[in-house]
Amino acid sequence: MSRPVNSPEEVFCLSCGPGTILDADPRAHRLRCPRCGAGSWLPALPLFVVTGASGSGKTTITGPLRSLLPGCLVLETDVILHVAALGWDTWRNTWLQLTHAAALGGQVTVLTGSLTPDQLERLPARKLIGPIHFALLDCPDDLLARRLRARPAWRATSSPAKITEHQRFAAWLRARITPSFDTSAASATEVAGRVAAWVQAQLPSQPGRRMTNPTTPRSGRDDTSSA
Numbered sequence: 001m002s003r004p005v006n007s008p009e010e011v012f013c014l015s016c017g018p019g020t021i022l023d024a025d026p027r028a029h030r031l032r033c034p035r036c037g038a039g040s041w042l043p044a045l046p047l048f049v050v051t052g053a054s055g056s057g058k059t060t061i062t063g064p065l066r067s068l069l070p071g072c073l074v075l076e077t078d079v080i081l082h083v084a085a086l087g088w089d090t091w092r093n094t095w096l097q098l099t100h101a102a103a104l105g106g107q108v109t110v111l112t113g114s115l116t117p118d119q120l121e122r123l124p125a126r127k128l129i130g131p132i133h134f135a136l137l138d139c140p141d142d143l144l145a146r147r148l149r150a151r152p153a154w155r156a157t158s159s160p161a162k163i164t165e166h167q168r169f170a171a172w173l174r175a176r177i178t179p180s181f182d183t184s185a186a187s188a189t190e191v192a193g194r195v196a197a198w199v200q201a202q203l204p205s206q207p208g209r210r211m212t213n214p215t216t217p218r219s220g221r222d223d224t225s226s227a
Helices: 058-068 077-086 088-104 117-121 124-128 141-149 160-174 188-202 207-211
Strands: 017-021 023-025 030-032 039-041 047-051 072-076 108-112 132-138 180-182
Touching (some): 047 058, 058 072, 077 088, 088 117, 132 160, 132 188
Parallel strands (some): 047 108, 072 108
Antiparallel strands (some): 030 039
16 A cells, blocks of 8 residues: 555635635534635534454444445445555545535445544544444454454465554554444354444434435535535
């Protein structure tokens, strides 16, 4: 993977250009340009992130989780990993932008990937998202090591140094992220069921009220962009 080379751009007004950073008002569910006054709908729906070290089971539960949450957009973050060639923060920021785009269509996004809260909170597109909820997939270090050794060679995860690195990251996450779901003793379907129940318990009680744009911008269109 290339070294990060670009910082993600701020969310700007399409009429006024990249130099005009939009103001976000999540309570009013509006984005507004401070220069021309153009506004757009801001659903501010929650984002759910199922994180974990490599080998913890994130990819394995993504399919079953998608089946259990048909009203949500469930995606593995690696599907656009090529974007990280532009910079890791650009890759993460792109996921926040896509989450906002899904919310405009009425869907809550659930991501499975190795993300941390501090990585998302500092990004320009954070203003587009409502609450971000994290959960952890975890397993004992010896099982994590076996899973990493069993991966294809191109993943480059089987060396002792890489295994130790991932185990340390797992320990770091374990000390900071709750709730945690153990993937060592339950099937992927069982774990996905527990994660789905966690998501469903925190979904907006009346999501339809938050997913619909109740007003039309005074210009007749939304002249804002999350570049």
